[in-house]
Amino acid sequence: MRRLNVNLPQNDYPILIKKGLFNNIGEEIEKIHENKKIVIVTDDNVEKLYGERIKAHLGNDFKMKMIVIEPGEKSKSISVLQYIYDEILDFEITRGDLIIAFGGGVVGDLTGFAAATLLRGIPFIQVPTSLLAQIDSSIGGKVAVNLPKGKNLVGSFYHPKAVFIDPELLHTLDKRFFYDGMAEVVKYGCIKDEKLFKDLFSYSEEELFEHIEEVIYRCCYIKKSIVEKDELDTGERMLLNFGHTLGHAIEKYYKYERYTHGEAVAIGMYRITKKSEAMGMTEKGTANLIKDMLCKYDLPYEMPDIDKEKIIEAIVFDKKNKGEYMNMVLINKIGKSFIKKIHRKNIFSYI
Ligand SMILES: NC(=O)c1ccc[n+]([C@@H]2O[C@H](COP(=O)([O-])OP(=O)(O)OC[C@H]3O[C@@H](n4cnc5c(N)ncnc54)[C@H](O)[C@@H]3O)[C@@H](O)[C@H]2O)c1
Missing domain, CATH: 3.40.50.1970 (Rossmann fold)
Structure with a gap:
């Protein structure tokens, strides 16, 4: 136990x-x-x-x-x-x-x-x-x-x-729901736990179930540690939103019908990291590591062909994003995340 x-x-x-x-x-x-x-x-x-x-x-x-x-x-x-x-x-x-x-x-x-x-x-x-x-x-x-x-x-x-x-x-649990949850497991690896990320990448499906207790434990450990530091979600708890700002916007754009939450977050994590990598804020090759992981767990990574303006509109009108500046969660490398305050008018560069 x-x-x-x-x-x-x-x-x-x-x-x-x-x-x-x-x-x-x-x-x-x-x-x-x-x-x-x-x-x-x-x-x-x-x-x-x-x-x-x-x-x-x-x-x-x-x-x-x-x-x-x-x-x-x-x-x-x-x-x-x-x-x-x-x-x-x-x-x-x-x-x-x-x-x-x-x-x-x-x-x-x-x-x-x-x-x-x-x-x-x-x-x-x-x-x-x-x-x-x-x-x-x-x-x-x-x-x-x-x-x-x-x-x-x-x-x-x-x-x-x-x-x-x-x-x-x-x-x-239906496979699609299982993989949906795996997107959040991958997120924990990305924001706080490089070893978890590497393990997830090395496991076969059978091995994943063999080690599932440990995998769940590590995710719960990360979540509870973050919640202990910021119970009411005004600071560090935002790290749990890695990939979510864009993910939510994609889900909303498709009226919650085309993508599950995990699938939309998967696209969000890859896309944001690709951009932050291009801007020199993330170690080179990180977005590719995320992409390979998402493919392994049957999750999408490619941004669907949608009007970028509409996506930005959805982000700007999100209830969580008020004020001139907004917080974006980025990673320096796998296992290391940070919150970047960006001006609303610059959001375009990150999507
Ligand atoms: N409170 C929070 O911090 C927090 C965090 C993330 C997500 N959420 C919320 O969680 C919800 C999504 O949760 P979810 O993905 O578990 O969805 P869900 O509760 O709809 O469950 C997914 C499906 O799996 C079925 N199911 C559940 N357990 C099963 C099992 N053992 N075997 C067979 N079928 C099973 C359910 O009947 C359902 O059809 C959203 O409403 C989201 O907003 C809350």
Whole structure:
């Protein structure tokens, strides 16, 4: 078992990572939760695969209710949130009870936001089941729902009591979603961990699964270390956005239909690095290393043939980019990243 601790001024919680951990989930929860009422929120795909098993592993000691939502980003909405509130209240939950977010990032963000706001806060734990959720969204306390005007516009910082990660659950994850998560794994290598980057490049598919516990651990270690330094995302946490400024703009341009988030970020990481390399800010050959890695994990790198003005417009109107200057995350070389403040009118050179 690998264990990390997220140490924050108001919160301190463990991240446990182990193949097969899911089978012992009841015991792990009993260590941190005394009351007997538990609500599990999951989506239809995860429920079909693991719904009966999670109930069995929790055992008969708990009084349980399972809430199942439709899979996909559309569920991260105010109307589904309202449905979850109603279902939880019907179960007569109190602030001493527990909510489990059991699923990918959609379930995690939505359930976390419901837990943060209902009755002014109910404890919750994350049992992430997608690669993206296991290495990224379940850690760091960002919880949110989307509005028709944009993604994650209503949200909060609310940390779970614990994160239980079982990489065995990834075996049932659709390949496209697995590679989608791999884009963020590659990102961690690019911004903070050259060894992780090199390892990822050397692994065969079989070896990647052999070492998946270690890979997840290293990603979680980077994320939790950055979050500890900058919980509220005003400084170093921005490094986690490497490739994201351009990635978000590409996703938005295609109305979230053509590229997954990871695919768009992959294009963003390569493109930005190619540009920063040409401007002499990044060691020569770095963009090619990223390109080779992205090809290995079935991710795109080439900028689609779209109107650059439209992309810049999407970046400039991003809710996160206010003011005359904006922050761009660049890398000096693999494993070493920095934040560059650039004037809005110069953004053209970086895209
Ligand atoms: N809070 C944060 O810090 C943070 C960070 C990054 C992303 N996010 C959010 O995460 C969301 C994306 O998360 P995601 O990629 O996990 O998407 P997702 O939750 O939609 O899961 C992807 C798909 O995989 C299925 N699935 C999940 N686990 C499975 C398993 N073990 N076996 C089979 N199928 C499984 C789901 O049903 C879904 O169809 C976005 O809403 C994004 O905004 C949040």
